[in-house]
Amino acid sequence: MTYRCNKKNCTRCGACSGLGVLSKPLRGLSAPLGSGEDASSRVFSAAIDLGTTTLACYLADVQDGRILAAASARNPQASWGPDVISRIVRASESPGALHELADVVRNHIGALVANLAGDAGLDVRNCREIAIAGNSVMELLFLGISPEPLGSAPFALPARSFAPRSVGELEIPFLPPETSVHIFPLIDGFVGGDTTALLYEITEAAALSGSQALTRLVIDFGTNGEIALIHKGRIVACSTAAGPAFEGASVRQGMPALPGAVCGIVSDGGATYCRTVNNAPAIGLCGSGLVDAVALLLREGVLNEDGAMEGRATSSFARRIRGEGSELRCVLCESKTSEVALYQCDVREFQLAKGAVQAGIELLLSHWGVAWEEIGECILAGAFGNAIRHESLLETGVLRGLLRNRIRSAGNGAGMGIVRMLGNGESGRRRVHRIAETAEHLRLESVPEFQSRFLEAMILAPR
Numbered sequence: 001m002t003y004r005c006n007k008k009n010c011t012r013c014g015a016c017s018g019l020g021v022l023s024k025p026l027r028g029l030s031a032p033l034g035s036g037e038d039a040s041s042r043v044f045s046a047a048i049d050l051g052t053t054t055l056a057c058y059l060a061d062v063q064d065g066r067i068l069a070a071a072s073a074r075n076p077q078a079s080w081g082p083d084v085i086s087r088i089v090r091a092s093e094s095p096g097a098l099h100e101l102a103d104v105v106r107n108h109i110g111a112l113v114a115n116l117a118g119d120a121g122l123d124v125r126n127c128r129e130i131a132i133a134g135n136s137v138m139e140l141l142f143l144g145i146s147p148e149p150l151g152s153a154p155f156a157l158p159a160r161s162f163a164p165r166s167v168g169e170l171e172i173p174f175l176p177p178e179t180s181v182h183i184f185p186l187i188d189g190f191v192g193g194d195t196t197a198l199l200y201e202i203t204e205a206a207a208l209s210g211s212q213a214l215t216r217l218v219i220d221f222g223t224n225g226e227i228a229l230i231h232k233g234r235i236v237a238c239s240t241a242a243g244p245a246f247e248g249a250s251v252r253q254g255m256p257a258l259p260g261a262v263c264g265i266v267s268d269g270g271a272t273y274c275r276t277v278n279n280a281p282a283i284g285l286c287g288s289g290l291v292d293a294v295a296l297l298l299r300e301g302v303l304n305e306d307g308a309m310e311g312r313a314t315s316s317f318a319r320r321i322r323g324e325g326s327e328l329r330c331v332l333c334e335s336k337t338s339e340v341a342l343y344q345c346d347v348r349e350f351q352l353a354k355g356a357v358q359a360g361i362e363l364l365l366s367h368w369g370v371a372w373e374e375i376g377e378c379i380l381a382g383a384f385g386n387a388i389r390h391e392s393l394l395e396t397g398v399l400r401g402l403l404r405n406r407i408r409s410a411g412n413g414a415g416m417g418i419v420r421m422l423g424n425g426e427s428g429r430r431r432v433h434r435i436a437e438t439a440e441h442l443r444l445e446s447v448p449e450f451q452s453r454f455l456e457a458m459i460l461a462p463r
Contacts, residue, residue, distance in 0.1 A: 039121035050134030065423030201417030
């Protein structure tokens with residue numbers, strides 16, 4: 001029987017406004033059933049990408065691994081804070097607070113899987129297995145383990161791998177209690193199970209295509225940006241505190257990639273157009289729009305390499321600079337009632353994020369003596385990596401020009417890695433654990449030259 005919220009605030013599952021409203025299909029991922037196929041008897045597994053902001057759920061056929069349905073929903077823990085630090089603080093307040101954070105996300109996952117199964121015509125009683133991957137804090141909270149050690153240096157993990165559990169043990173509602181639950185192993189520190197899942201997807205796909213000899217740089221932009229280098233069968237990874245700018249936060253008019261967010265800026269024949277999510281009227285700036293805006297103004301000479309706005313530039317954008325002091329800004333698009341602008345302080349936030357990511361990349365390469373020229377492929381993961389214009393990363397210097405034509409976006413590579421592991425069964429689980437156990441973790445806070453590299457990397461210029 002499928003569960004559906006029928007109250008505005010259902011205290012049992014924590015899904016404010018009901019999952020029927022919050023969840024949205026992930027287009028182009030599910031495979032339609034053939035004529036005559038009976039979905040209700042189909043045995044399936046569930047893959048959960050447990051993000052700080054969003055939960056992504058995929059239901060896959062146990063027999064052939066085909067994705068039958070997919071949807072995303074808001075992580076209900078966001079009510080206690082938008083980032084992992086706020087969740088750590090909350091969970092550390094008392095055992096009751098930790099239990100509350102674990103309970104709400106477990107309930108939400110149970111309701112999401114049950115609702116999605118019902119919408120796809122599947123019988124939730126046929127859910128045989130669940131696999132979950134998320135960053136270190138999200139996985140620990142899901143399991144009811146305090147993430148307090150990650151709140152301060154040396155950012156030690158209380159556990160790195162977890163024995164399989166059952167739905168009944170974890171008290172996840174709406175699902176068969178005997179269904180097994182597998183949690184992806186963590187690599188170390190803030191390099192979590194979602195990175196393990198992403199690396200599994202990349203290495204498995206490379207083995208199937210015969211391209212495993214290629215040196216790959218993997219970047220998942222975010223507040224805690226994860227970066228990994230795959231070279232000669234080895235993996236080294238790090239996390240870097242980029243701050244929330246790439247996610248549209250800490251920006252004056254910043255917002256997530258929701259309708260009305262400027263997500264890209266296109267110049268065509270002297271004219272400039274702001275592209276918005278769903279083509280809705282512009283109301284703010286999300287992460288990909290921020291990077292495009294900085295790249296455009298840098299190209300137009302309105303920003304100098306230090307990130308300062310200059311009204312002396314010959315570009316028409318120089319005439320769009322308004323205000324002074326904390327209100328200094330360049331208007332990107334405007335109507336009679338509103339404007340969306342890039343503020344000087346926004347440029348500084350971008351420089352901090354750029355500096356952290358660029359320094360992390362360079363230290364990873366230096367750690368193993370790998371030159372930029374040796375990188376055969378640069379993979380951008382996550383929603384931001386899928387939306388960002390690669391040329392903007394090159395123009396601002398986040399990535400070297402040598403990588404032009406070697407960059408690709410992986411979409412939700414972590415989610416696909418979870419699905420792939422489920423399809424590969426026990427052998428897949430062994431390979432996943434091997435990645436987590438053998439990957440080297442480079443702690444950037446212990447590298448003496450990180451600060452100098454970081455300061456150098458804040459310069460805005462193609463490299």
